[in-house]
Amino acid sequence: MANPTVLSDVHPPRERERGSDFAELSRRMAEAGLLRRRPLYYTVRFGAVGLALAGGVAAFLTLGDSWSQLIVAAVMALVFGQLGLAAHDLAHRQVFSRRRASETGGLVVANVLLGMSYGWWMNKHTRHHANPNHEKKDPDVAPDILVWSRRQAKQAKGPARFIGKHQAALFFPLLTLEGLNLSFSSFKALLGPSVKRPALEGTLLVAHFAVYFGGLFLVLSPGRALAFLAVHQGLFGIYLGSVFAPNHKGMPMIEEGTELDFLRRQVLTSRNVDGGVFVDAFMGGLNYQIEHHLFPSMPTPALGKAQVITERYCAELGVPYCRTGLLASHCAALRHLREVGEPLRGGA
Incomplete structure (x- = not known):
């Protein structure tokens, strides 16, 4: 690929039917039985996360006003990260086939347990899936605080212009603020059109924070409560960023007017992260980002086998397929942040 940063003049080869490349891949996945739901897997996984959450709450209440609570805060950051991954799978209807069951589960996990609006996040994430790494259409690469392309850097104003100069280091x-940012954005979204039931979601969010802050300041002294909050939310934000950033950051950006079919749009902008069972558990299956973007409702345990099929199929088509290790993926993302911020440091 001539330009590793921007896809502006890439066109798919002529196909017998538009979308036929993806249709053939979808057929192979169906024949392999990889699109079937896995209720036992999700029962075990969600049950384990639920037990971890209950254990964390019990430990918090047992320890009382102690600095040892910072260990609990760190553990609960991991638990909250797993809850975020559970909400993600529910939103994609990987767990339940029916919309109502998926939405109910999403509201419980996201709003009640995490303090994040399910409706707002689902709207945002759906737009990301439709146009990953598209400068104008993907909200995950909007130039808010960070810039994701040189074009955005040249047009940056306010905080993005200041932070963009050193955004790789920052x-x-x-990311330590990402958990709080999700909650702030959730409350803000209650006033907009992305949340269809603002009264319900707002009530659930208020209930979450009433219990969260009430528990902190009733059990802990103010200083320890603030320390718990900083450790918990800070590590939670880093965890989320470590899961989501390696998947697209540093992959080609799509400019307005670029024509790509569905398969190429998803594959060329996504990166898989290798690492075995540990990375699979840590990233909740999102390390198979290419397969997840091609088949969003595919259950997590099927993604590993889907990866083998997809990589071979892309080789048949001559479509580049990106795989790398966890550390290398983060290095690529940080290198991209530094490169695109060059115009703000006086570069070309």
């Missing part, structure tokens, strides 16, 4: 420190 990326992980900024």
Whole structure:
């Protein structure tokens, strides 16, 4: 690919029917039985996360006003990260086939347990899936605080212009605020059109934070409560960023007017992360990002086998397929952040 940063003049080869490349891949996945739901898997996985959450709450209440609570805060950051991954799978209807069951589960996990609006996040994430790494259409690469392309850097104003100069170095420190940012954005979204039932979602969000802050300041002294909050939310934000950033950051950006079919649009902008069972568990299956984007409702345990089929099929088509390790993926993302911020440091 001539330009590793921007896809502006890439066109798919002529096909017998538009979308036929993806149709053939979908047929192969169906024949392999990879599109079937896995209720036993999700029962075990969600049950384990639920037990971890209950254990964390029990430990918090047992320890009382102690600095040892910072260990609980760190563990609960991991639990919250797993809850975020559970909400993600529910939103994609990987768990339940029916919309109502998926939505109810999503509201419980996202709003009640995490303090994040399910409706707002689902709207945002759906737009990301439709146009990954598209400068104008993907909300995940909107130039808010960070810039994701040189074009955005040249047009940056306010905080994005200031932070963009050193955004690679500031990326992980900024992630410590991501958990709080999700909650702030959720409350803000209640006033907009993306949340269809603002009264219900708002009530659930208020209930979450009433219990969360009430528990912190009733059990802990103010200083320890604030320390718990900083450790918990900071590590939670870093965890989320470590799961989502490696998947697209540093992959080609799509400019307005670029024509790509569905398969190429998803594959060329996504990166898989290798690492075995540990990475699979840590990233909740999102390390198979290419397969997830091609088949969003595919259950997590099927993604590994789908990866083998997809990579071979892309080789048949001559479509580049990106796989790398976890550390290398983060290095690529940080390198991209530094490169696109060059115009703000006086570069070309």
